[in-house]
Amino acid sequence: MTDSSNTPEPAAPGAQRSDAADPAADAASTRPDAPSAQHEAAGTASAQDHTARSDAQGSEPKTVVVAEDEALIRMDIVEMLEDAGYRVVAQAENGERAVALASEHRPDLVLMDVKMPVMDGITAAEQIAQDRIAPVVLLTAFSQRELVERAREAGAMAYVVKPFTVDDVVPAIEIAMSRFEEITALESEVADMKEQFATRKLVERAKSLLQTKMGLSEPEAFRWIQKTSMDRRLSMREVAEAIISQVA
Secondary structure, three states: OOOHHHOOOOOOOOOOOOOOOOHHHHHHHHOOOOOOOOOOOOOOOOHHHHHHHHHHHOOOOOEEEEEOOOHHHHHHHHHHHHHOOOEEEEEEOOHHHHHHHHHHHOOOEEEEEOOOOOOOHHHHHHHHHHOOOOOEEEEEOOOOHHHHHHHHHHOOOEEEEOOOOHHHHHHHHHHHHHHHHHHHHHHHHOOOHHHHHHHHHHHHHHHHHHHHHHOOOHHHHHHHHHHHHHHHOOOHHHHHHHHHHHHO
């Protein structure tokens, strides 16, 4: 493993740096606006910003499978997502159908209600997560700790409590996709499960430091670690260890 004390300090994206500069100072001139927290989705774009960014970059819209047993609510959700720049590729009325459609379409995200017939959303989320098909965001009318813990244990990346607006849903989607990307990247880098867990803990701590010291959002912090890892041919664990030793 590379000695973190000898690892050159990575510069923040877009920042001018000198070898002796502090990471927070390096990023000051390009620091994003301070993020606001909403349903585990701190620091992500609003629905309007997301649409504008997708249009400006000319990127393909992210694909979503929507599962909700009440048809009118499902229609409202689909309209909300499409207005925000996403592409709904399939709709399901129960959890079992959601799993089948997710397996068929391999979307960028599955958005579904918790309480549905045949198979509930948490059970469906667990199956989708086990097969690493897509990140899952759950919609629920309840916010009890027990439900939140069940959702996390099932592999859901985020949840949104009803009633919600587009500005609640879009940040949850963005953070869920970011976390899924992070888990996938770590799994491809580290095969051993215990090593994955240890690496994730270090990366989480490094992300937190970058968010605090440099004003980055959670997705930006992870992409910064990932890019530095690729640019310097280090593992993400080595980059995280270097950040912790230099910034903590």
